[in-house]
Amino acid sequence: MQAVQTDKLKPGQILAEEVRDVNGRLLLAKGNKIKSNHIRIFKIWGIAEVNVAGARRGKDRFDSRLDPELVEQAAENMKFLCRYVDLEQPAVKEIFKIAVLFRCRHNLVEPEGYLHFQERAIPERVQKVNFLEELNKKKIVLPEIPSVVFELNEVIANPMSSAEHIAEVVNRSPSLTALLLKIVNSSFYGFPSKIDKVSHAVTLIGTREIYGLALGISILSIFKNIPKEIIDMYSFLKHSLACAILSRVIAAHLNSSQTEQLFVSGLLHDLGRLILYIHFPNESHNIIARSINEASLLYKEEKDYLGCDHAQVGRQLLKQWKLPMLLENNVFYHHKPSAAQQPIPAAIVHLADLMVNSLGIGSSGERFVPPLDHDAWENLELSPSCFEKLIGQAIHQFEALESILNV
Numbered sequence: 001m002q003a004v005q006t007d008k009l010k011p012g013q014i015l016a017e018e019v020r021d022v023n024g025r026l027l028l029a030k031g032n033k034i035k036s037n038h039i040r041i042f043k044i045w046g047i048a049e050v051n052v053a054g055a056r057r058g059k060d061r062f063d064s065r066l067d068p069e070l071v072e073q074a075a076e077n078m079k080f081l082c083r084y085v086d087l088e089q090p091a092v093k094e095i096f097k098i099a100v101l102f103r104c105r106h107n108l109v110e111p112e113g114y115l116h117f118q119e120r121a122i123p124e125r126v127q128k129v130n131f132l133e134e135l136n137k138k139k140i141v142l143p144e145i146p147s148v149v150f151e152l153n154e155v156i157a158n159p160m161s162s163a164e165h166i167a168e169v170v171n172r173s174p175s176l177t178a179l180l181l182k183i184v185n186s187s188f189y190g191f192p193s194k195i196d197k198v199s200h201a202v203t204l205i206g207t208r209e210i211y212g213l214a215l216g217i218s219i220l221s222i223f224k225n226i227p228k229e230i231i232d233m234y235s236f237l238k239h240s241l242a243c244a245i246l247s248r249v250i251a252a253h254l255n256s257s258q259t260e261q262l263f264v265s266g267l268l269h270d271l272g273r274l275i276l277y278i279h280f281p282n283e284s285h286n287i288i289a290r291s292i293n294e295a296s297l298l299y300k301e302e303k304d305y306l307g308c309d310h311a312q313v314g315r316q317l318l319k320q321w322k323l324p325m326l327l328e329n330n331v332f333y334h335h336k337p338s339a340a341q342q343p344i345p346a347a348i349v350h351l352a353d354l355m356v357n358s359l360g361i362g363s364s365g366e367r368f369v370p371p372l373d374h375d376a377w378e379n380l381e382l383s384p385s386c387f388e389k390l391i392g393q394a395i396h397q398f399e400a401l402e403s404i405l406n407v
């Protein structure tokens with residue numbers, strides 16, 4: 001019997017020891033012949049290696065077949081994008097290394113000079129406004145809470161509620177029902193037979209997980225019709241989903257009991273930006289153009305032009321909707337988690353956001369890797385040596401769920 005890294009497994013090999021996920025659920029019993037579907041499920045659940053009958057231990061996880069010039073160019077790209085990050089900081093150093101390889105393997109390397117010269121025309125007559133003042137004067141009306149979110153909150157807040165109650169609420173929205181069933185039937189969960197009822201899905205994956213998925217999906221779907229000239233919503237959703245998954249993976253690694261809230265927080269962390277894009281399309285265009293031309297951070301430009309940044313706007317919306325305090329905490333402080341009342345969960349979303357921006361999975365409009373909050377990083381007590389495993393696990397989960405974004 002030998003341990004083999006999941007990446008090196010070949011269909012047909014015989015499993016020498018049972019494999020279980022983080023929750024103890026049996027993924028494959030000892031003695032089974034491994035199929036490609038099993039390998040995919042192992043990757044999704046972050047199983048780094050399994051014991052296989054009569055195999056030899058695999059070698060280095062990273063192959064050395066990448067073109068050195070491509071790697072060098074990716075590193076140049078990253079140095080430009082990391083201009084607001086301390087590249088000597090150990091966590092950043094590790095993320096940088098992983099992101100360079102990821103960008104090479106996923107065709108995300110830009111040619112020399114491309115990132116430096118993307119000047120955008122700044123529209124004329126763009127006035128500075130004060131978003132929060134406008135909001136107080138009721139010149140801006142924030143979107144209403146989607147009724148399904150409101151009802152889900154009620155159900156979740158009631159300790160007497162059952163899986164059936166949750167399913168009943170979800171079933172009232174046909175589009176949400178279709179999407180949830182698509183998710184639970186995706187390779188992410190890898191259930192052997194098709195699930196065609198929400199109530200069945202709730203019993204299988206749990207009340208809190210369904211609530212989190214339904215909450216995030218319903219909220220983001222309000223914004224799905226924002227014109228492409230303002231923001232590429234597909235790219236925005238990719239950024240949000242990747243941040244959600246990474247937040248959950250980091251939280252699980254830290255044995256947090258709040259993994260589902262962290263998933264939703266990651267999904268909604270840049271939500272405020274969508275409000276800004278809707279209410280102030282010209283100003284948003286100007287803010288984005290300025291951040292490109294001046295090579296400045298988008299959230300700093302937001303503050304300059306609108307008197308507040310997207311994190312404040314996001315909090316305002318969640319507050320109005322009376323969503324759980326932890327979500328507000330994580331969304332409001334995702335760029336400065338050490339100042340949060342609950343600094344650890346906010347730091348998890350912060351780190352996930354930094355990782356996703358480095359990897360270049362989608363974008364919420366920010367071009368640069370946002371700076372690391374060093375105190376928040378210290379609070380997490382994480383070792384950068386686990387990043388490769390955590391990011392690898394999150395990428396496999398993201399790939400299994402990405403198809404839901406096409407709905």
Ligand SMILES: [Fe+2]
Nearest residue numbers: 269270334335
């Ligand atoms: Fe942000």
Ligand SMILES: [Fe+2]
Nearest residue numbers: 269270353364
């Ligand atoms: Fe973000």
